[in-house]
Amino acid sequence: MPWGPEQKQQSRERILNSAAKLFTQHGFDHVGINEVMADAGMTRGAFYAHFSSKAELYAESIATAAKAAHLKAIEALGSDASLQRVVKGYLSEEHRSGAQINCPLALLITDIGQRDDKVREAYTRVFKGFVNLIAQGGDADADEAHRQALQKAVLMVGGMAISRAINDEELAATLLDVCRNGVLDGQEA
Template sequence: MPWPSTRRAESRDRILFSAERLFTKSGFDQVSIDQVMQDAGMTRGAFYAHFRSKQELYSEAILSAAWRMGAQHPTDVETLIRAYLSPEHLGQKKGSCPLAFLVSDIGQRDQPVRDSYTKVFSALATKVSGVPDAEPDAAALRALVLMVGGVAVARALNDPILVERVLAACREGALSETASVPI
């Protein structure tokens, strides 16, 4: 009996979902193809039916993670900023933002990976600007840098009180940058 026509797409999605979680948790160098495939419940051999390399998987996992998260983003800018710069976002075990969770890792990667990261950053900057299909202005870029940087720094800290203070300061700054954005 032949496999259902959706099986290939479902397998690829399982691989991407595992890669998203593992890469955002540990970065590129600490995750192997074997680990991704084991987490996806598949064999290493199946990997090459979907991806040519670990770098290609990494690049696509960044885009896939951003797409999944973007589908869950609140529609108004203030709520988006508050949710992004929250302890709940910081503590997520799945669906962590590749912008903040991989920021220090991306600069060490090849051009296609950096292109994926740039696409995700640009798309979120446009969303933060509050003006669909427009180039984000300086205020939206400042707000997004506060958001990504705030989460990246807070993730590295081990003092919960300081973590909340950093998140709160970045929320305040990002919200003040976008105060004139239509909601």
Template structure:
């Protein structure tokens, strides 16, 4: 009996999530299709029912993160389904630069875990990566107060701060320095918004 389209979609999403976690953990080159399918609880032979190549899988895994479906635990911190504009942008900054995101290497944002692999990859990977980047820029831009400084320019700086801060925090062994990096970047990023009480510092 053939599987329903719903079952096929659920299986495909499970493969993508397993692949994204493995790519974050080990990098594109080190991960095999067999490992991805084993992690998904499936047989190797079923892979090509869903994807043409490992590169296509990689690009789709990046896009799954962009859809936020399902979200990683750190993405749900302070979640408010009604938030928009500046409040939504602030919540994203806090979650992105959280200790929970720092510690969740498998569920990391691909812009933190995968940029070197993407830089060496083909156009499909770069296109998927760019779409996630533009999505993040768009959310920050929508949350910027309108004054003399262009909102897109500040939004791009915000993305660079968040991603760069987390990359550096991941790269150091000293946990206190890693926390200092995250909290300093969070403090600086929040200066781009309207004045409010201090953001979280953990």
């Protein structure tokens, strides 16, 4: 008996959740379809009922990873999603270690530029959403608020990416602190 649409959607979501987790931990080149499907508790053959290629899965998993990171952040922040709390959560040791959030913006930053347009479009949508989230608390006019939000997003994503790349724990902690202060400059920390 064939699966119904609801079961097929649930299977697709399991695959996407596994891919999002594995790609943000290991990157595109170090994760195969077999690993994704094993993590999802499914066979490799089931993969092709949902996706035509690993690249298609990667593109869709970027949005899934961003959504999961956003939901974890909302859960951690509760009703206080102020810029200060968002910044402190994003630029935290928990995020750096992967214990709290697996944001694809910082974790896949060097990998995305090597991928096809579909993958880069997915990353761009996630980045624009992140910038818009940051801009919501802006006091300036719309254009200036957007420019300030871009600047803050780059500082946050870049700071997190570099802190994860270096192996000097003290320097990484200082880097995260400097980035938090840079983003929150002029606001009470």
